Amino acid sequence: MAKVFIDGEAGTTGLQIRERLETRADIELVRVHPARRKDPAARRAAFAEADVAILCLPDAPAREAVELAEGLPVRIIDASTAHRVAPGWVYGFPELAPGLSRRIAGADRVSNPGCYSTGAIALITPLVAAGLVAADEALSINAVSGYTGGGKELIAEFEDGRAPDFFVYALGQGHKHLPEIMTHAGLTARPVFAPSVGRFAQGMVVQVPLHLGGRRISDFHDALAAHYDGSRFVRVVAAESYGGRVVPTALNDTNRLDLSVHGSDEAAAAVLVAVLDNLGKGASGAAVQNLNLMIGADEGAGL
Template identity: 65%
Template sequence: MAAKVFIDGEAGTTGLQIRDRLVGRDDIALVSVAPERRKDPEARKDAFAEADVAILCLPDEAAREAVTLCEGLNTKLIDASTAHRTDDAWAFGFPELAAGRRDAIAAAPRVSNPGCYSTCAIALLAPLTAAGLLPGDAALSIFGISGYSGGGKSMIAEFESGQASGSFVYATGQTHKHLPEIVKYARLSTTPIFAPSVGQFAQGMVVQVPLFAAALPGRPDRAALHDALSRHYAGARFVTVRPLDAQVAREDPRKLNGTNRMELAVLGDDASGRLVLSAILDNLGKGASGAAVQNLNLMLGLDEGAGL
């Protein structure tokens, strides 16, 4: 029997992408609310009650309100918003984070989908803090660029109508909503400086973390960092570590568009000890809707890569 899935917020960017990945699957039956009743609490509660799993593609406050609508129901939830990402009552939905994480997601009634920037940053940093190569109190800076689709419908309209004046850096006040989850799941005690930016392309993402080898315990070289990442992600289906000798002159944020993959790399120069960790993914794929479908598959006991 097909599992029933309700996407609350299916008309938004992430919701539409999730729907596209689920439509046509014979193991999934989508539960929908008529467009004119999408904001009707009773109609939504009926849809929640009918579904085995509901995916919340909503702003933070609306996601919290949706959770209250589900009180007393057996419906499992995946929240794509920021609202529950550091809540210990919710399993953090990054299956590659650590051993046992897949089992935790599969067994959880509530799963929080990671953010796109944080997926990249955590993927790069968590294995290094776990291996003792990166102190939790290290003074880190994280830089990234994303396609404008990461800003949702309003930013997409701004760029595609020609209103946007060009690429820009934002979150200059150091209060970006992804920072708390980066600190928690990368096991940091010092909050990094984070400088995200938006480029004049629709989707794709590169995130980079520069490191001075001399500031790290034992002064690790590129090979040591690469080995730690490679061991951590050995056998991972959707995360790969680029070979150490495969340096490139340019990192293309659109390289993995249309996939649920993430590629990590260790760049830089050992002679000077100036190293750079780099991650590429599709901000609408492994950074959002693809990750939600991967988590959904785990929660339903299906093939992790189904629809991806």
């Protein structure tokens, strides 16, 4: 039985991870009394007791947590942005590259991917690797997420009626997922990123529009299909299966990620599309998948 400590289990991601783990017979959750959840001594004792700790914290507290666990044999999965491009950390997207599942399974430090990043990187990385998209190509990424991705304050705004039904944000091109996307997609040119939030709790669509420039729709589809062939959670689906409408909530409460290529050769334009649950494959589901690999459990346990 693996002992797991969720540091920050009161947040949205932490709660969902706990729900996925607390009924499993192969896992024992290490808990800190709610009154002591910010007590460094109590948290260090929990780190010391656990085999794996999952950090569900903002970036600065996540870095502090790693320091707090220094010298202990606990393995760490960090769900924050803090270590996604840090040396010594394995990027926790098992399907992204050959052998990455094995690296995650043997790692002491794993960084959980971001939700927007998961969709963007899943689409772009195989195409860069196949030579269909240049590392310095001028790309744009558009996305919409459910409001739970914005944390407690944004959730409260939507649930008490203060937030608008839809808004676009981070247009100054300083979104914290951009370095992660560039690093793990193998890009040398910074994409233009326009994220947005809608009045639905969870779910996400990420879009990458492209001028074909001599490429074909089938080139993109075939490269993605070959890359993810045999994947348990990532599927490449036909554009026609959507019936002309892509719904961001379609994969809610799953760990699935669906990729598709839309557009036409005649129009010389394509839109690459990823659909996922921002709290599933984009957060808690991915963390549990990584945990399963690290403790030698079935990769889909709890998912």
